[in-house]
Amino acid sequence: MIEALLKHTNYLGAIALFIIGLYTVLTHNNVLKKVIGINIMETSVFLFFVSIGMIQFGRAPIIKLNETDIIYVNPLPSALILTGIVVAVSITAYSISLIIQLYREFGTLDLDKMLENKEEQE
Amino acid sequence: MKQFPVLIVLLPLFSALIIPLLPKKKRFLFGFVSVMFGLLFILSILSYLNVINDGSFRYVFGNYLAMVGIEFLIDPLIALLVLFVSGLSFLIIIYSFSDIQHELKEHQYAYYYCLIMLLMFSMLGMLYTNDIFNTYVFMEILSIVSTAIISIKHKRSNFLASFRYLMLSSIGSLTILMGLAFLYMVTGQLNMDSMSLVISNVWTLYPTNLVLAIGFILIGLAIKSAMFPLHIWLPDAHSSAPSPSSAFLSSLVVKIYIVVLIKVIYRIFGIEIIASLRIDDFILIMASLGMIFGSIFAIGQKDIKRLLAYSSVAQIGYIFLGIGLLTPLGLAAGLFHIFSHALMKSALFLSAGSIIFSTNKRKLIDLDGIGFKMPITMITFSIAALGMIGIPGISGFMSKIYLGLALIADKHPIFLSLILLSSFLNAIYYMPILISSFLKEDVLVKNTLQKDPLPLTMIIPMVIITLSVLLIGLYPQIIMDVIELALPYYF
Structure with a gap:
């Protein structure tokens, strides 16, 4: 069991980052820290997804016609994660723009204080 | 004929690109949007007739193999859902032309319709696609756009609601992506059919990964479709959004995620694996808790749109109950309730929006005698509310009948009593509204029957939706026939 885990430290790292990110999102009251938590979660998923395409001693998948017995790594996860990164950037951009609006309205970044003043109209 | 699905998906995308380029006049914008939605509706009717006559088909992009490229699978159910989504959203859009003038500023109209077009693009793409990563990309577009149509109304409660929705739905998307990574580890495929083929061969070897x-x-998907304990974003988001957006979010967006869940459970994994991993028990328990607690939370609400939002939580419980049974009857009942709830809930949200539009009242205690001031609106509201309770002749009754029959056939009578309990709870929070609007009298004004103070563009969509609620209630076979035609693709 422990040997298997040591062989796959990438899985351990990804899961640890996922949990750290989730904990940050759920427990911090500061809205910016929540967004940072989401970013940590994103990084963990990307790490996990890319590392499952990895093959030991595999080479970058640039096909050479005259050499037949080369092992290539799987390029598909990396390509998918490029899309994932684009999505993550747009979510971060949108949530930061929302945070700017929230700060203008409430004058604080604390979610609990915002929820207290939810009904108040200026 | 085979190109229709692609045209249906691309039409909203290109309209979203064109809308910012239009002249900044209301007439051009509204004309363009309604023409595009009309075109979309006609295309989806043609595509539906094509599928019903010639059977389901696959569309592969760019002549790649389905394993490598992206594939659309169009079966009768998907074609019907696309027709339903485009038709219902056409009606909501016609309603919104008057309503957004009340809720938004003039320079925001173009932004709003641009977002609505992107919403349509992502919903239709998610319905059609047969590729799991493609589904994920559409899902992310949908989750950003559906938060954006909440925050477009510049009020502090809207920003707060859409921020919370965005955080929870990003957690949801990341969780889904993590799940896809585990699935990709086992299968090495992204096409749903190849995935299910690999999984059915090797699932005993990798049970941990699949669990x-x-x-x-x-x-x-439970976060995104508001399954019971994960519904906390829904009431704020759906109640603070502009009324057309609430109708979109509550009746269509949530349902699209449920359809994706149906695809994952029935098409990718298959019912044997789900049953042996005991996932169905989890879904059934959460669904029945949602049915009861959604209604109980709704009883305490004072705001009409919050009440409707909590009622959505309960009704989504019915849909999940049907899906969790893992029988053809159960799936058919769940799918039928997707249609009937979408119609009833959009009728409820549109009529609540009309009340807010003309009287600016959202509190339930202010609704005394409103049935005489706005008869057509309140008749719409009452028919849909009675349908939610389950009065015969309205579509909500038929979905409860189908669900009950499926439960009896599957020997789960305990859930049947929960459905009855939930119906009584529905009656507890819907009946006071009907009683106070038709039988009580306002303090200031006497009850005299008046004409609704609404423009025709708001009345006609509500009337059409109400008529279709009644039509499906009286002739449920219109939808059930298609669902039965499509069931073999899911088992």
């Missing part, structure tokens, strides 16, 4: 995969994907 993790279905667990992550189920939790992610």
Whole structure:
């Protein structure tokens, strides 16, 4: 069991980052820290997804016609994660723009204080 | 004829690109949007007739193999859902032309319709696609756009609601992506059919991976489709949004995620694996808790749109109950309730929006005698509310009948009593509204029957939706026939 885990430290790292990110999102009251938590979660998923395409001693998948017995790594996860990164950037951009609006309205970044003043109209 | 699905998906995308370029006049914008939605509706009717006559087909992009490229699978159910989504959103859009003038500023109209077009693009793409990563990309577009149509109304409660929705739905998307990674580890495929082929061969070898995969994907989709304990974003988001957006979010967006969950459970994993991993028990328990607690939370609400939002939580419980049975009857009942709830809930949200539009009142205690001031609106509201309770002749009754029959056939009578309990709870929070609007009298004004102070563009969509609620209630076979035609693709 422990040997298997040591062989796959990438899985351990990804899961640890996922949990750290989730904990940050759920427990911090500061809205910016929540967004940072989401970013940590994103990084963990990307790490996990890319590392499952990895093959030991595999080479970058640039096909050479005259050499037949080369092992290539799987390029598909990396390509998918490029899309994932684009999505993550747009979510971060949108949530930061929302945070700017929230700060203008409430004058604080604390979610609990915002929820207290939810009904108040200026 | 085979190109229709692609045209249906691309039409909203290109309209979203064109809308910012239009002249800044209301007439051009509204004309363009309604023409595009009309075109979309006609295209989806043609595509539906094509599928019903010639059977289902696959569309592969760019002549790649389905394993490599992206594939659309169009079966009768998907064609019907696309027709339904485009038709219902056409009606909501016609309603919105008057309503957004009350809720938004003039320079925001173009932004709003641009977002609505992107919403349509992502919903239709998610319905059609047969590729799991493609589904994920559409899902992310949908989750950003559906938060954006809440925050477009510049009020502090809207920003707060859409921020919370965005955080929870990003957690949901990341959870789904993690689940997809586990699934990709086992299968090495992204096409749903190739995935299910590989999984059915090797699932005994990698049970841990598959449990993790279905667990992550189920939790992610449960956050996005507001399954009971994960529904906390829904009431704020759906009640603070502009009324057309609430109708879109509550009746269509949530349902699209449920359709994705149906695809994952029935098409990718298959019912044997789900049953042996005991995922169905989890879904059934959460669904029945949602049915009861959604209604109980709704009883305490004072705001009409919050009440409707909590009632959505309960009704989504019915749909999940049907899906969790893992029988053809159960799936058919769940799918039927997707249609009937979408119609009833959009009728409820549109009529609540009309009340807010003309009287600016959202509190339930202010609704005394409103049935005489706005008869057509309140008749719409009453028919849909009675349908939610389950009065015969309205579509909500038929979905409860189908669900009950499926439960009896599957020997789960305990859930039948929960459905009855939930119907009584529905009656507890819907009946006071009907009683106070028709039988009580306002303090200031006497009850005299008046004409609704609404423009025709708001009345006609509500009337059409109400008529279709009654039509499906009296002739449920219109939808059930198509669902039965489509069931073999899911088992």
